[in-house]
Amino acid sequence: VQLQASGGGLVQAGGSLRLSCAASGLTFSTYNTGWFRQAPGLEREFVAAIRGSGGLAYYADSAKGRFTISRDNAKNTVYLQMNSLKPEDTAVYYCASSEYWPRVRVNEYDYWGRGTLVTVSS
Numbered sequence: 001v002q003l004q005a006s007g008g009g010l011v012q013a014g015g016s017l018r019l020s021c022a023a024s025g026l027t028f029s030t031y032n033t034g035w036f037r038q039a040p041g042l043e044r045e046f047v048a049a050i051r052g053s054g055g056l057a058y059y060a061d062s063a064k065g066r067f068t069i070s071r072d073n074a075k076n077t078v079y080l081q082m083n084s085l086k087p088e089d090t091a092v093y094y095c096a097s098s099e100y101w102p103r104v105r106v107n108e109y110d111y112w113g114r115g116t117l118v119t120v121s122s
Contacts, residue, residue, distance in 0.1 A: 001023070001024070001025040001026045001097075001111045002023065002024045002025055002113070003021055003022070003023050003095050003096065003097060003111055003112060003113030004021065004022045004023075004113050004114065005019060005020070005021050005093060005094060005095045005113045005114065005115055005116040006019070006020050006021075006022070006116055007019040007020050007116060008092075008093060008115075008116030008117045008118045008119075009117075009118070009119070010119045010121065011085055011118070011119070011120055011121070012120070012121050013085060013086055013087055013120055013121065013122050014084060014085065015085050015120070016081070016082060016083045016084075016085065017082050017085065017118060018079055018080070018081050018082070019035070019079065019080040019082065019093055019095075019116060019118075020077055020078070020079055021033060021035070021077060021078040021079075021080075021095030021113060022075075022076060022077050023076045023077070023078075023097065023113075024076060026097065026111070028052070028073055028076040029052045029053065029073040030052050030099070031052050031097040031098065031099060031111075032049055032050065032051050032052050032097065032098050032099070032100070032101045032102075032103065033049065033050055033052075033069075033071065033078040033095060033096070033097050033098075034046065034047070034048065034049035034050075034095065034096050034097075034098065034103065034104075034109060035047040035048050035049070035069060035078075035080045035093060035094070035095055035096075036093070036094045036095075036096060036106065036109075037089075037091035037092065037093045037094070037118075038091055038092050038094070038115070039088075039090060039091040039092075042091075044094070044106050045060070046060050046104040046105070046106075047059070047060050047062070047063050047067065047080070047093070048060065048063050048067055048069040048080060049069065049098075049101075049102060049103065049104070050069045050070065050071055050078060051101055052073075054070070054071045054073065056101075057069050057070075058102045058104075060104075066082065066083050066084045066085075067080060067081065067082050067083070068080070068081040068083075069081075078095060080093070080095075082118070085118075085120045086120060087120045087121065087122045088120075089118060089120050090118060090119050090120050091117075091118060092115035092116065092117050092118075093115055093116050093117075093118055094112060094113060094114075094115040095112075095113050096109035096110075096111060096112045096113070097109060097110060097111045098110055
């Protein structure tokens with residue numbers, strides 16, 4: 001199983017980025033997918049998750065109203081659209097998959113990809 005996050009970069013506060021998570025080696029539509037982030041010196045934290053079918057999503061309070069998670073099972077890809085970015089959103093963002101729903105803890109996810117760095121300048 002491989003998950004690969006991409007789409008990170010440097011953006012000014014108030015700007016937008018769209019992250020992608022491409023998966024292979026699993027029946028993608030049967031796995032729920034989450035986004036997490038880890039800022040320097042802090043623990044990895046939950047951002048958002050989406051059911052395998054794509055019909056239900058769940059967000060951390062910090063993401064509600066600004067971030068949107070979606071998926072295209074035909075492309076085995078999950079997206080995280082991030083708008084109105086703030087400097088405190090700066091972190092490495094990771095995607096992960098779990099058979100269970102809903103799950104917000106790091107240790108509840110089975111497969112992880114390498115992260116992609118998002119830097120928001122003030």
